[in-house]
Amino acid sequence: MAIKASLLLAFFLLFAGTLARQQQLNQCQINRINALEPYDSIQAEAGVTEFWEPDNQQFRCAGVEFIRHRIQPGGLLLPSYVNTPLMSFTEQGRGIQGVVLPGCPETYESGSEQQFSDPSKRRGQRVQDRHQKVQNLNQGDVAAIPAGAAHWIYNDGNTELVVVVFFDAQNNANQLDANHRRFFLAGNPQAQSQQQQPGRQQQQPGRHQEQPYGNAGNIFNGFDVEFLVEAFNVDRETAEKLQGQRDQRGHIVRVQQELQIIRPPQSRQEEEREQRGRDNGFEETICSLKLKENIDNPSHVDFVNPQAGRISNLNNDKFPILRRLQLSAARGELYPNAIQSPRWMLNAHNLLYVTHGSMRVQIVNNQGESVFNDELRKGQVVVIPQNFASIKRASQEGARWISFRTNDDAITENLAGRVSAIRSLPVDVVANAYQVSREDAQKLKYNQHQTALFSPSSSKGQGWWSSA
Amino acid sequence: MAIKASLLLAFFLLFAGTLARQQQLNQCQINRINALEPYDSIQAEAGVTEFWEPDNQQFRCAGVEFIRHRIQPGGLLLPSYVNTPLMSFTEQGRGIQGVVLPGCPETYESGSEQQFSDPSKRRGQRVQDRHQKVQNLNQGDVAAIPAGAAHWIYNDGNTELVVVVFFDAQNNANQLDANHRRFFLAGNPQAQSQQQQPGRQQQQPGRHQEQPYGNAGNIFNGFDVEFLVEAFNVDRETAEKLQGQRDQRGHIVRVQQELQIIRPPQSRQEEEREQRGRDNGFEETICSLKLKENIDNPSHVDFVNPQAGRISNLNNDKFPILRRLQLSAARGELYPNAIQSPRWMLNAHNLLYVTHGSMRVQIVNNQGESVFNDELRKGQVVVIPQNFASIKRASQEGARWISFRTNDDAITENLAGRVSAIRSLPVDVVANAYQVSREDAQKLKYNQHQTALFSPSSSKGQGWWSSA
Amino acid sequence: MAIKASLLLAFFLLFAGTLARQQQLNQCQINRINALEPYDSIQAEAGVTEFWEPDNQQFRCAGVEFIRHRIQPGGLLLPSYVNTPLMSFTEQGRGIQGVVLPGCPETYESGSEQQFSDPSKRRGQRVQDRHQKVQNLNQGDVAAIPAGAAHWIYNDGNTELVVVVFFDAQNNANQLDANHRRFFLAGNPQAQSQQQQPGRQQQQPGRHQEQPYGNAGNIFNGFDVEFLVEAFNVDRETAEKLQGQRDQRGHIVRVQQELQIIRPPQSRQEEEREQRGRDNGFEETICSLKLKENIDNPSHVDFVNPQAGRISNLNNDKFPILRRLQLSAARGELYPNAIQSPRWMLNAHNLLYVTHGSMRVQIVNNQGESVFNDELRKGQVVVIPQNFASIKRASQEGARWISFRTNDDAITENLAGRVSAIRSLPVDVVANAYQVSREDAQKLKYNQHQTALFSPSSSKGQGWWSSA
Structure with missing residues (x-):
């Protein structure tokens, strides 16, 4: 028995090591x-955050994570920062977002009075304030936030504010291990956390996962209160408030009265004018970079096919902060039954999140196997790994989606259509590769007249080749 | 027994984890x-591809892979792309290579007739075509291809075309795990695959390696044929041809008649003139970058010693596409019994592939241990990891090799010779480091008058020091 | 039993793999x-090198390593190179350092006689020499050395020369696995190695760690002596000296007579003038870059608070070589009982090494847990991982430290003080986040008038808010 066990031991060690390396x-x-769909959520006083399983293989392969905040009207997502660059998309509602950038000036001031620069000269008038710039969030806004930059969101609208967030954990800017970690500056995040899906499957026995948003409170909680008294020069009671140990509200809190914030104009025109004005200066530091861009703005549309749909890309040219973050985004719409060309992305992973309708998606790996062939519905996510081929066809109701890419200049190669790999190949290469006649090879190259987005059964039966 | 087993369990878990982390x-x-030498190969109708064991430790450490295509006259390596940037070297024969770059124009047109822009206006004349540029491959050509870019090769010569290919799987451009994966656009790659070496050793029990070139066909195989019918606007039969399920030819196919391709002029002079002309324009996009360079072109020689050999480097200056790929190559030749200075590379791994003759190579790790001390013969490969020291001495027949480096500006430090670390050190440092007299220290610094390549027993007995 | 064992086996395999992946x-x-503190050391003839445990979790997380050389007067740290970029700090004493950069000229020559360019024309006069530039090391100097560049240090002072060295093993420039490896060009490093701490804890059973400085000698030891005879064109006896197999001195050797080296002027003024002169030329290659900078030079001070302390940063602007190395350093001093603002670093790990006095340090992870809350004394190290929050308070005796960061432009966000995250937030966000009144929120924002460094119990009781 002892010998058996020893052999077993030796075998295990060999095998276990091999197995692990392989994974x-x-x-x-x-x-x-x-x-x-989300596998877990954390409920708070004025909203909920839903989490996609970070250990799912498609997320692990791509090194990305994904969550969704649902913030009630009057709700404030407490200030926090994460160890990865992130992009968010405002799916619904409106709000205000602040991003704290170290060393940038506090340019938003209440009133023009200069006395506020020295608070000791403050007179008895109403509360004044000065803070870093904030930005309005509207439906369709993509916000981009560098790793480690603190940010908060306030829902100042009348409907739930829904924001999905994409984290690139394998980005160079993350020097910790490839997990998304959130550091809260306030609150007591775990207080009301709970799992909503009781039937959640334990896919990985033995994995003691970190609670996604911690289980011990905000970062001030880890400091001695005496240190905080000294650092902030406040009394002990206020310093304890920083630690929030008795805070029961969770990570999204209800604002008591409406938040008084100095903010940019609400209308898009005004806001854009203001942005443009600000960019005219000489400084091109991170302080003057725009941190959001509305991807639904018609000026961003790159592909339009009135019979099939449209695509807007936000890359490093249109949204310069993305150059630093090495990320980009795209917004797609397919009209009912329309098709997006089969394609692959050369240099990026691609996470798809459906915002309206549904579509059939097929994804193919390097072995020519279909690894996904299913309906993707509103609220669902798939990750298409780099180089994997994919095709989309909208359902009867059509589909819209947002996609996030792990490259600031993500490059796509279409397989069919006016601009595609098949057109780039000599006709004799096509004929010999697919064992078809030169005539059929020309059909493969030229029968599809449309680009990237194809109308349903587009020109079937009407093509010049088929009529030849 | 139960207790024993539990203890055993606890121990295994601890130990297995440790072991794996260590690896x-x-x-x-x-x-x-x-x-x-190759450990496996895949036979196809008109050629064979040979694979070096990717799990060999020297490849794993460097994160590189290596293969060799042998394409028969009239053979076409089907279009495919891989998830890593690659460099190839044409060891023998000649051919045509096409690289498909997304968004680049189809600038190679048959005839100057403009009507071809709308194929529906096509008259009954002979088959016309338009495609992206292609390049002639000749012996000595180094081609560089970005990750994810589709490419194909056709042997239009009378002899076997032999091309070796180097993949940098740890390159930033590969966001998948560190394995080279090939995605075929056509054919049915696994059909005729086989292992040539029946005695191949199973070095890693329990490792279920991916078949190097898939086992299920090209990427169209993973899509529903109905989708392909719509996307390409062709009939079902043609769409099925895309999937190639009944294709028995493998990944290198025999072209039925000679391939009709619009191609650049054959002579090198003409071709270079054309290239130069094309580069004169303003555009410096990837579309206008040269994707190949002949490393045997005498203008590339960097080191010549008429008694010892010569070295040509292709770095980011001489071959600008390499800046994007973060790779470089070198071609070396040692005359019979000549020596290359002992040296190390500061910032790159270095894969050596011998193309002619043989040489003695010694490689030393950081513990001063000889990890390789053997003859390296034509067709064999070794990887010299970053910082490992090495020396080469040609056999009686001399040696030529090509080497691939994982840095676009790979930097070498010689240990001996006119430009070397030993000459950079003060003579008193040399004397004290090696416990020799100042005179002997000067010999160590100055006795070797040659640079990098030393003639056999070069000036032994003739040196000014030994005659002193 | 057999069934049980099989089940056990299946379970182990599953679990072991999971566990390993998790780690x-x-x-x-x-x-x-x-x-x-150091966990091991290697004694040599004229000094000792002390090692911090590279497998400690804080080092593994950050991918950094740390050592300390103690070189006796007249001691020479033998030439060697490592596979990572490194930064060193001269804590005590003075010396001369040579860094060998491939391709850079040997610009330090003894005498102006031109005949030395051809040693065969050498007359019978005294020993002459020519070598690459060397630099004086003085207390407070930070030296930066690229991966793979050979370097040596000689103590030409009267006291022990103490140099601490920081290695960034996860830097892009290291293409080997994430371990610091030293390749010696001379000596027989292992000869006198020993462990000083007999009580050293074996934290990782089963881990067969590499001896930090090898166990087999310098890199010449791995070559055949016949090859060295040819390469250096010296006799066999001298070639054997290169291998140093009979060398018993270890990696720091005693220089027999004072080292004769052509060196820059000793006084700082002269040296700086010389440096400036050299930088005036057109060449901005690595050969003309400064490789050291004195961080104690008053011109580098960035933050001064006469009641609290001061901070000097060496980033890529002040010390351009750091741009290539993607590293930076900072020197801090806190006067007795003074506090550094609670803060986090957005984009870098931060290694702290205390050079004088002691301080209380608190470090907080993303779960709000205190992961370090202890005195950090002279000679001790902690690593603050990216994004982890920290605070420092000097002891009664005050404290000075050097810190090394894994980013050439490391960005810090303070939590309290005149330039801080709390001031960047709108007052209503502060009030709602921390459940305090607007008045208390203003105190949190404005009560601390100082920046980054706070005098002990600074303005407690004197603030304008508390007196309101």
């Missing part, structure tokens, strides 16, 4: 991708 | 490197 | 950081 080396050897 | 952390702790 | 994925899930 590391082959974490993108994907045979099956699933459409994902 | 990850120490995968460059190399005590032994072997000269490698 | 890899979560190596920054830190719950406890310790103040570290």
Whole structure:
């Protein structure tokens, strides 16, 4: 028995090591991708945050994570920062977002009185303030936030504010391990956390996952209160408030009265004028960079096919902060039954989140296997890994989606259509590769007249080749 | 027994974890490197591709892979793309290569007739075509291809076309795990695959390696044929041809008649003139970058010693696409019995592939251990990891090699010779470091008058020091 | 029993793999950081090198390593290179350092005689020499050395020369696995190695760690002596000296007579003038870059508070070589009982090494847990991982430290004080986040008038708010 056990031991050690190394080396050897919905959520006083399973293979392969905030009217997502660059998309509602950038001036001031620069000269008038710039969030806004920059969101509208957030944990800017970690500056985040899906599957026995938003409170909680008294020069009671140990509200809190914030004009025109004015100066520091861009703005549309749909890309040219973050985004719409060209992305992973309707998506790996062939519905996510081929066809109701890419200049190659790999190939290469006649090879190259987005059964039966 | 088993369990878990972490952390702790030949191959209708074992420690440490295509006259390597940037070297024969770059124009047109822009206006004349530029491949050509860019090769010569290919799987451009994956656009790659070496050793029990070139067909195989019918606007039969399920030819196919391709002029002079002309324009996009350079072109020689050999480097200055790929190459030749200075590379791994003759190579790790001390013969490969020291001495027949480096500006420090570390050191540092007299220290610094390449027993007995 | 064992086996395999993957994925899930002192040392003839445990979790998370050389007067640290970029700090004493940069000219020559360019024309006069530039090391000097560049240090002073060295093993420039490896060009490093701490804890059973400085000698030891005879064109006896197999002195050797080196002027003024002169030329290659900068030079001070302390940063602007190395350094001093603002670093890990006095340091992770809350004394190290919050308070005796960061433009966000996150937030966000009145929110924002460094119990009781 002892001998047996020893042999077993030796075998285990060998095998366990091999197995583990393999997982590391082959974490993108994907045979099956699933459409994902949130697997967990954390409820707070004035909203909820929903989490997609970070250990799902498609997320692990791409090194990305994804969450969704649902903030009630009057709700404030407490200030926090994360160890990865992130992009968010405002799916619904409106709000105000502040991003704290170290060393940037506090340019938003209440009133023009100069005396506020020295608070000791403050007179008995109403509360005044000065803070860093804030930005309005509207539906369709993509916000981009550098790793480690603190930010907060306030819902100043009348409907739920829904914001999805994409984290690139394998980005160079993250020097910690490849997990998204949130550091709260306030509150007591775990207080009301709970799991909503009781039937949640334990896919990984033995994995003691970190609670996504901590389980011990904000970062002030880890300092001695005496240190905070000295650092902030406040009394002990106020310093204890920083730690928020008795705070029961969770990470999204209800604002008592309406938040008084000095903010940019509400209308888009005014806001854009203001932005433009600000960019005219000489400084091109991060302080003057725009941190959001509305991807639904018609000026961003790159592909339009009135019979099929449209695509807008936000890359480093249109949204310069993305150059620093090495990320980009795209917004797509397919009209009912329309098709997006089969394609692959050369240099980026691509996370798809459906915001309206549904579509059939097929994803193919390097073995020519279909790893996903399913309906992707509103609220669902799939990750298309770098180089994997994919095709989309909208359902009867059509589909809209937002997609996030792990490259600030993500490059796509279409397989069919006016601008595509098949057109780039000599006709004789096509004929020999696919064992078809030169005539059929020309059909493969030229029968599809449209670009990227194809109307349903577009010119079937009407093509010049088929009529030849 | 139960208790024993539990203890055993606890121990296993602890130990297995430790072991695995260690492998990850120490995968460059190399005590032994072997000269490698292909360990597997895939036969196809008109050629064969040979693979070097990607899990060999020297490849894993460097994160690189290596293969060799042998394409018969009239053979076409089907269009495909890989998830890493690659460099190839044409060892023998000649051919045509096409690289598909997304968004680049189809500038190679048959005839000057303009009607071809709208194929529906096509008259009954002979087959016309338009495609992206293609390049002639000749012996000595180094081609550089970005990650994810589709490419194909056609042997239009009378002899076997032999092309070796180097993949940098740890390059930033690869966001998948560190394995080279090939995505075929056509054919049915696995159909005729086979292992040639029946005695191949299973070095890693329990490792279920991916078949190098898939086992299920090209990427169209993973899409529903109905989708392809719509996307390409062709009939079902043609769409099925895209999937190639009944294709028995493998990944290198025999072209039925000679391939009709619009191609650049054959002579090198003409071709270079054309290239130069094309580069005169304002556009410096990737579309106008040269994707190949002949490393055997005498103008590239950097070191010549008429008694010892010569070295040509292709770095980011001489071959600008390399700046994007973060790779470089060198071509070396040692005359019979000549020596290359002992040296190390500061910032790159270095893969050596011998194309002619043989040489003795010694490689030394950071513990001063010889990890390789062997003959390296034509067709064999070794990887010299970053910072490992090496020396080469040609055999009686001399040697030529090509080497691939994981840095676009790979920097070498010689240990001996006119430009070397030993000459950079003050003579008193040399004397004290090696416990020799100042006179002997000067010999160490100055006795070797040659640079990088030393003639056999060069000035032994003739040196000014030994005659002193 | 057999069934049981099989089940056990299946379970082990599943579990072991999971466990291992987890360690890899979560190596920054830190719950406890310790103040570290050297855990091992290697004694040599004229000095000792002390090592901090590279497998300690805080080092592994940050991918950095740390050592300290103590070189006796007349001691020479033998030439060597490492696979990572490094920064060193001269804590005590003075010396001469040479850094060998491939391709840079040997600009330090003894005498102006031109005949030395051809040593065969050498007359019978005294020993002459020519070598690459060397630099004086003085207390407070930060030296920066690229990965793979050979370097040596000679103590030409009368006291022990103490140099601490920081290695960034996860830097892009290191393509080997994430371990610091030293390749010696001379000597027989292991000869006198020993462990000084007999009580050293074996934290990782089963881990067969590499001896930090090898166990087999310098890199010449791995070459055949016949090859060295040819390469250096010297006799066999001298070539054997290169291998140093009979050398018993270890890696720091005693120089027999005073080292004769052509060196820059000793006084700082002269040296700086010379440096400036050299930088006036057109060449901005690595050969003309300064490789050291004195961080104690008053011109580098960025923050001064006469009641609290001062901070000097060396970033890529002040010390351009750092742009290539992607590293930076800071020197801090806190007067007795003074506080540094609670803060976090957005984009870098931060290693702290105390050079004088002691201070209380608190470090907080993303769960709001205190992972370090202890005295950090002279000679001790902690690593503050990216984004972790920290605060420092000097002891009665005050404190000085040097810190090394894994980013050439490390960005810090203070939580309190005149330039801080709290001031960047609208007062209503502060009030609602911390559940305090607007008045208290204003106190949190404005009560601390100082910047970054706060005098002890600074303006407590004197603030304008408390007197309101």
